[in-house]
Amino acid sequence: MELTGADIVVRCLKDEGVEYLFGYPGGAVLHIYDALYKQEDVKHILVRHEQGATHAADGYARATGRPGVVLVTSGPGATNAVTGIATAYMDSIPMVILTGQVPTALIGNDAFQEVDNVGITRPCVKHNFLVKDVKDLAETIKKAFYIATSGRPGPVLVDIPKDVTANKAEYHYPETVSIRSYNPVNKGHPGQIKKAVDLMLSAQRPMLYTGGGVVLGNAADALTEMTRLLGYPITNTLMGLGGYPATDKQFLGMLGMHGTYEANMAMHHCDVLIAIGARFDDRVTGNIAKFCPTAEIIHVDIDPASISKNVKVDVPIVGAVGSVLADMIRLIKAGERKPDQDALAAWWRQIQEWRGMDCLKFDRASEIIKPQYVLEKLYEVTRGEAFVTSDVGQHQMWAAQYYKFDKPRRWINSGGLGTMGFGLPAAMGVQFAHPDATVACVTGEGSIQMCIQELSTCLQYQLPIKVINLNNRYLGMVRQWQEFFYQGRYAMSYMDSLPDFVKLAEAYGHVGMLINKPADVEGALKEAMALKDRLVFMDFITDQNENVYPMIPHGAGLNEMILV
Amino acid sequence: MRHIISILMENEAGALSRVAGLFSARGYNIQSLTVAPTEDPSLSRMTLVTAGSEEVIEQITKQLNKLVDVVKLVDLTEGPHIEREMLLVKVQTDGEARTELKRLADIFRGRIIDVTTTTYVIELTGTGDKLDAFIEALGGNMILEVVRSGVSGIARGEKSLHL
Numbered sequence: 001m002e003l004t005g006a007d008i009v010v011r012c013l014k015d016e017g018v019e020y021l022f023g024y025p026g027g028a029v030l031h032i033y034d035a036l037y038k039q040e041d042v043k044h045i046l047v048r049h050e051q052g053a054t055h056a057a058d059g060y061a062r063a064t065g066r067p068g069v070v071l072v073t074s075g076p077g078a079t080n081a082v083t084g085i086a087t088a089y090m091d092s093i094p095m096v097i098l099t100g101q102v103p104t105a106l107i108g109n110d111a112f113q114e115v116d117n118v119g120i121t122r123p124c125v126k127h128n129f130l131v132k133d134v135k136d137l138a139e140t141i142k143k144a145f146y147i148a149t150s151g152r153p154g155p156v157l158v159d160i161p162k163d164v165t166a167n168k169a170e171y172h173y174p175e176t177v178s179i180r181s182y183n184p185v186n187k188g189h190p191g192q193i194k195k196a197v198d199l200m201l202s203a204q205r206p207m208l209y210t211g212g213g214v215v216l217g218n219a220a221d222a223l224t225e226m227t228r229l230l231g232y233p234i235t236n237t238l239m240g241l242g243g244y245p246a247t248d249k250q251f252l253g254m255l256g257m258h259g260t261y262e263a264n265m266a267m268h269h270c271d272v273l274i275a276i277g278a279r280f281d282d283r284v285t286g287n288i289a290k291f292c293p294t295a296e297i298i299h300v301d302i303d304p305a306s307i308s309k310n311v312k313v314d315v316p317i318v319g320a321v322g323s324v325l326a327d328m329i330r331l332i333k334a335g336e337r338k339p340d341q342d343a344l345a346a347w348w349r350q351i352q353e354w355r356g357m358d359c360l361k362f363d364r365a366s367e368i369i370k371p372q373y374v375l376e377k378l379y380e381v382t383r384g385e386a387f388v389t390s391d392v393g394q395h396q397m398w399a400a401q402y403y404k405f406d407k408p409r410r411w412i413n414s415g416g417l418g419t420m421g422f423g424l425p426a427a428m429g430v431q432f433a434h435p436d437a438t439v440a441c442v443t444g445e446g447s448i449q450m451c452i453q454e455l456s457t458c459l460q461y462q463l464p465i466k467v468i469n470l471n472n473r474y475l476g477m478v479r480q481w482q483e484f485f486y487q488g489r490y491a492m493s494y495m496d497s498l499p500d501f502v503k504l505a506e507a508y509g510h511v512g513m514l515i516n517k518p519a520d521v522e523g524a525l526k527e528a529m530a531l532k533d534r535l536v537f538m539d540f541i542t543d544q545n546e547n548v549y550p551m552i553p554h555g556a557g558l559n560e561m562i563l564v
Numbered sequence: 565m566r567h568i569i570s571i572l573m574e575n576e577a578g579a580l581s582r583v584a585g586l587f588s589a590r591g592y593n594i595q596s597l598t599v600a601p602t603e604d605p606s607l608s609r610m611t612l613v614t615a616g617s618e619e620v621i622e623q624i625t626k627q628l629n630k631l632v633d634v635v636k637l638v639d640l641t642e643g644p645h646i647e648r649e650m651l652l653v654k655v656q657t658d659g660e661a662r663t664e665l666k667r668l669a670d671i672f673r674g675r676i677i678d679v680t681t682t683t684y685v686i687e688l689t690g691t692g693d694k695l696d697a698f699i700e701a702l703g704g705n706m707i708l709e710v711v712r713s714g715v716s717g718i719a720r721g722e723k724s725l726h727l
């Protein structure tokens with residue numbers, strides 16, 4: 001039977017098993033909205049801004065591993081989505097974005113609400129398509145899902161002109177597609193893996209450094225097994241948190257610009273560095289010239305272009321992290337050779353000494369609420385079981401430092417692009433994916449205002465998110481840099497004329513709470529968590545002058561931290 | 565170092581801009597770029613001349629390979645290869661100078677393919693260096709117009725870039 005393009009779009013989503021579609025209507029996609037209206041399989045979530053749709057789909061994808069799906073109209077609908085697409089791209093999040101486009105006959109004519117979606121998004125998608133013929137629609141959508149979810153994942157955009165959604169074609173959704181120019185590798189090279197294992201086992205001062213690839217590749221269990229088998233210290237990147245249980249004794253905390261003293265020192269002094277699904281980002285390496293001066297480096301990554309991009313490595317392995325880890329574990333178990341226990345014991349003694357610095361200490365007797373204290377209490381009250389999304393700034397770093405993630409896909413933040421406004425809509429996506437879970441959005445009074453309109457979406461769909469607003473009346477991270485590097489000239493980092501967040505939350509139909517004494521923090525959190533079916537906006541008035549420590553200043557090596 | 569990268573890619577709308585966009589976004593340099601369909605109309609062949617350190621060239625080839633439309637590529641400069649570029653040059657010439665110019669074109673194995681009383685158009689094929697040398701020999705003041713095709717290249721011997 002022939003279907004219209006609009007019906008084909010919806011059937012494809014259904015056949016792809018898409019549960020939720022995050023979107024916002026407009027002229028160019030009205031046929032698709034009409035098709036959505038006539039069915040109940042794919043649930044459309046109406047956001048309040050297209051950026052919110054992309055972040056919500058992104059949060060859903062991060063929490064589940066399944067692709068997030070977005071539908072927006074042409075022109076401003078698509079441009080509003082770009083920030084969210086770029087956010088997903090930088091963190092390799094699988095996402096399919098369907099954008100409306102003006103009718104094919106008008107393309108290039110500066111038609112109403114026309115913008116070159118394929119051109120605008122090209123640098124921030126894994127791939128994109130313009131569908132000019134309804135006969136190609138189903139196969140293109142299949143390709144989009146395939147590309148988005150395979151290899152190194154990422155967002156894929158399909159631009160659909162309005163006439164294509166009106167025209168008819170026979171519907172056939174292919175089970176699989178193959179693309180001759182796209183063949184992601186899965187298995188790592190056995191010779192390289194053998195070489196890596198030999199090097200790992202010869203280490204005197206080994207260090208595991210793992211990133212978002214472990215989470216994306218569903219390889220946390222394999223990583224945990226190998227790390228325990230070896231008894232080596234391990235650190236996670238901001239994107240990799242939860243890839244290894246944070247409460248485990250082998251875990252040294254996060255590394256990098258705001259990493260722990262012990263993680264950064266162990267990086268600096270190790271002799272064999274085992275990098276897995278991490279990409280040597282500048283926020284992790286500090287000054288490249290000073291990075292891991294004594295280490296031989298093994299690097300496992302699914303993307304060959306990530307290998308030796310920033311740091312030249314000695315043993316590169318291209319492959320899916322899970323598959324390579326499984327091969328490594330097999331070799332380690334089968335081999336005679338074991339880690340050098342004496343060397344390892346000495347190395348752990350050194351690490352214990354670094355740990356003794358207690359680099360995350362803060363003033364617990366403070367009369368003003370310390371942001372770190374709120375996060376510590378959030379961890380306790382939620383027993384480490386919450387899904388935590390965050391925005392961008394100091395609060396994000398504190399959340400990463402003080403909330404101990406034992407499981408993957410629980411920590412959801414914009415690491416690569418650092419997009420303020422991500423936290424609340426991302427939390428919506430997470431809450432849709434896990435309706436019964438506690439979802440906390442850790443934010444600041446700056447970030448939350450970038451997508452605050454989504455509080456309205458939260459009411460519409462009864463999403464009981466807990467917003468933890470660490471309100472320091474400053475664009476805190478900006479203020480910190482100005483304090484450290486601009487002699488305290490606080491240019492535009494002060495947030496004047498803040499709204500009354502309690503009233504604002506109430507105006508949106510939610511519960512607002514103002515907390516300004518340390519003694520009230522725990523009780524308030526408990527009270528909020530007990531409100532299982534309500535969104536609670538908790539406005540914590542925190543210390544304005546608190547800084548994130550440790551910190552590696554620009555140009556410094558990992559061993560040159562500013563400590564509290 | 566200068567590298568010649570040959571790319572087989574899907575003959576799709578926008579494929580060229582993906583390559584061009586990659587180079588501008590990542591700050592790689594393009595010295596020349598040629599592209600045309602192959603004997604298989606679904607494929608285009610692109611020849612790209614770039615320069616950079618070993619690390620940069622490695623990144624360029626990896627990033628190109630990552631583009632979904634790129635089917636295969638080879639760095640021709642890694643092995644023996646032939647490179648050719650075509651030049652069309654229009655020169656102002658009359659009287660005595662015409663025979664002199666004809667002789668110069670012959671020496672470079674160029675051909676005069678258009679003649680008026682005051683101009684010649686000369687066609688010349690060769691490596692970039694040879695074309696440079698010819699332009700140099702012509703001297704600036706007679707040249708009205710120069711068009712160069714950009715480099716195309718192919719590996720010597722049995723090695724070939726195909727599906």
Ligand SMILES: Cc1ncc(C[n+]2csc(CCOP(=O)(O)OP(=O)(O)O)c2C)c(N)n1
Pocket residue numbers: 391392393394395396418419420421443444445446447448470472474475476477478
């Ligand atoms: C969209 C966007 N604009 C600007 C920035 C730069 N930026 C990074 S952190 C920050 C301050 C964030 O302030 P707030 O949300 O209040 O968090 P705090 O640092 O105070 O915890 C700014 C402006 C950004 N990351 N994203």
